[in-house]
Amino acid sequence: MTDAPADVVRLTAAETAAAIAAGELSAVEATQAALDRVAKVDDAVHAFLHVDAEGALTAAAGIDARRAAGEQLGPLAGVPLALKDVLTAKGMPTTCGSRILQGWYPPYDATVTARLRAADIVILGKANMDEFAMGSSTENSAYGPTRNPWDLARIPGGSSGGSSAAVAAFEAPLAIGTDTGGSIRQPAAVCGLVGVKPTYGGVSRYGLVAFSSSLDQAGPLARTVTDAALLHAAIAGHDPMDSTSVEVPIPPVVEAAARLEVLGMRIGVVRELSGEGYEPGVQARFDEAVELLSQLGAEIVEVSCPHFDYALPAYYLIAPSECSSNLARFDAMRFGLRVGDNGEAGAEEVMSRTREAGFGPEVKRRVILGTYALSSGYYDAYYGQAQKVRTLISRDFAAAFERVDVLVSPTTPTVAFPIGAKADDPIAMYLNDLCTIPANLAGVPAMSVPAGLSEGLPVGFQIMAPAFADDRLYQVGGTLEAALDARRGHPLLDAAPAL
């Protein structure tokens, strides 16, 4: 057994699980090491909203006992994980980063949570997020912002910023995020991690508190492509509790992550996702990564997806429209915050006062926007039109995937910006999701993999694949990761400052 828990937290998930399987490390030791790391750094990072030390150690002890009894455990057994606070887990509060759910203990596990438990992954606690997953910086959390471990004055991305920061700060080797318009990939990019939004319908949404039902998808955040693949495989697959979950086999992501070759693969560079507005350092790392893939034998093709230019406005009609309806259930009647119930006020007044007090400004902005877009007389001009754009974007993808195996672009136009820099400018904030939104609108899978640093901060490289060809992301991402690590001589995160 190792007696250096400080190093344990720097192991990848695959290494941690292998050490546990080999009896070199116990699940309790791995969990305790992670909890110690959380205790040490999370005051500064604020990745977690809730830490369930007791639950995590109990689960870990159970895993150790079963291993001791000779039971064969899964490939991630005993590995600690941070769960985004938008997924329900029994025994822990679920707040969605909102005041309106303060103190709510859900009576059921999300399907993703249940699959994590079934895979013997140890859930450390709930990760901070922009309120109801609305934001790109985690500044919209009602419980205070999370900070980027690369530079504590900067944002860790959002909405899954608690998840990305926890992994980047070595508080957990794995995290679950959710991605509605880029909320896994953008935090992964700005924290130097691998983040994957699986194909829509590939991972169950049951127990994922909906922001935008037709766009939301849970997925992995990890330090390596292989770790992300292992976590992806653990949570994916059909779920009869989610009608939009598709009954197809889980793509062979773990095998693809190990393939490490792109010879003969056709890789399309999306013309519309580059140029003006992209930081030079971001564009440079992207161009270098494309050149590297070319050197490894991939065929690079420039591809035009003309309707991607309309993705952002379409997204900002569809997502708020669905959110205005999804968030209607937060009404103080059955759970969560209740304000103004003084024995005199009627139900309508209590609902109104609770929502006024319980929702933050970004949530209110989007609820109002969506309510307007769906209202009689405006529906066709806004929601209806946005759905047509969505169809056109899907057709752009379909046409592109006739010519290439994957599409690539920078994940975000910029590196992590300072906390507060865009807080008062919603449009500037929305532009963060320019490159990531098309994949959500079309339901196709996409990954962000580290491409290097720009002025000391991580840059993300985005890969997009056809629906249910998630394995291609891992093949290309794994190959690029290996090549970049070899060129650099160490994993990117080793360059992060110590906390």
Added chain:
Amino acid sequence: MSTPAAVMTTPSYEDAFARYEPVIGLETHVELGTASKMFCGCATAFGAPPNSQVCPVCLGLPGALPVVNEAAIRFAVMIGLALNCQIASWCRFARKNYFYPDMPKNFQISQYDEPLCTDGWLAVEVDGEVHRVGITRVHLEEDTGKSLHVGGATGRIHGATHSLVDYNRAGIPLVEIVTEPDVRTPEVARAYVEELRELCRALAVSDVRMEQGSLRCDANVSLRLRVGPGEAEKPFGIRSETKNLNSLRSVERAIRSEIVRQAGRLDAGERIIQETRHFDEASGRTSSGRSKEEATDYRYFPEPDLTPLALSREYVEAVRASLTELPSQRRARLIAEHGFSDRDLVDMRNAGVLDLVEQTIAAGAPAPAARKWWLNELPRRAAGAGVTPAELAIRPVQVARVIELIAGGSLTDALARKVIDGVLAGEGGPDEVVAARGLAVVTDDSALSAAVDAAIAAAPELVDKFRAGKLNAVGPLVGAVMKAMKGKADAATVRALLLERLGAA
């Protein structure tokens, strides 16, 4: 309203109806009798303790998602096919957004511009005349919970100190059946709802109990002036919608009351306000609810948590093939096969004995006798026992046997009633009761002859009267013989024997 009621003269219904033509459309909600709810696995039993049949899905807890109940789809398709509708090969659910405490998600999953069934009709008969009521659409949706307002005098929200919500009903599947504005009289409206109820009952898709709310009806009513022959029809007037009518009688009464009210307003030069109204059973009048002109914008949009419903032709045809006989088809068949009249069918349906009569006929009884016993004697027994005829402890095959014994001369009607007593008392089948109670008609001539002779000998004054020409003096003699035979003789046979003995035959 702004105008005091006093200045408006209220016409009589007959006067209003003579001058104005009512235009009536009906929206009926039928709770489907599926074992589980529309979008989750919770039970649907009526009368369970409050909030005992709930789960994260039907409580609308954060993160929960709906999954469509296939049985509800099948039931809705059955109703659509029985109403001669087109069944959509592709349709979607939609969210209807509005806030109310008994609606868990603050939106109802319903259907909007893509209903499951469209463009059908239902034939309704009133006083021998057939009215074909167009069906605009049949769609599926989920029910809401139920609010109980506590502390007020009326049980209404006004004056209540607080409200309790029972979510057991939330998520129970409903179909909404919307007619064209084809109905022109309150009687046809009532008959339509009644026919629809029978249809749903025959399809076994709902228990259609209006008093429990498993079938509820909203009536849209407007008036327009009647025109003379050859004149162009007036356009439709502005309508009111009277909600939640919970009995057939209320449907008819509420529409009549609306016709009178609207005629009064129109006579006074007032305009009709498009609004929802509530019908008060006690006063027999409607009162204003919320005005549609300031109504909520429901912000319908396709339900993103559910995939579109794409029913194959094979599925629809399999459902069609599984349909049982519809009430109208059955009535036509009963008339053709058994010679029943429309009146008979109405009577038997109202008495709840149509199935029983059919089963009795199937067991060998002639149709008129089966009808007679199930329409008179047996419903009387059922009423006396406080049960429905179907719940009586006598089976149709036993009734058929009683009828057979009467036809064969072994039982008189009076004796048959005693046999039925015995069967109902659990003494066995008709033959066992006859044997045990010794109820068979005595056909032994010697015993009967002796009784006849004794009766003649005992009443010489009656014999004299008879012989003097008072032929009805034979009546008391028949009575005396029947009494001596303890009823176990056929009165007609006794009369014939007496007449013969007295030399009249």
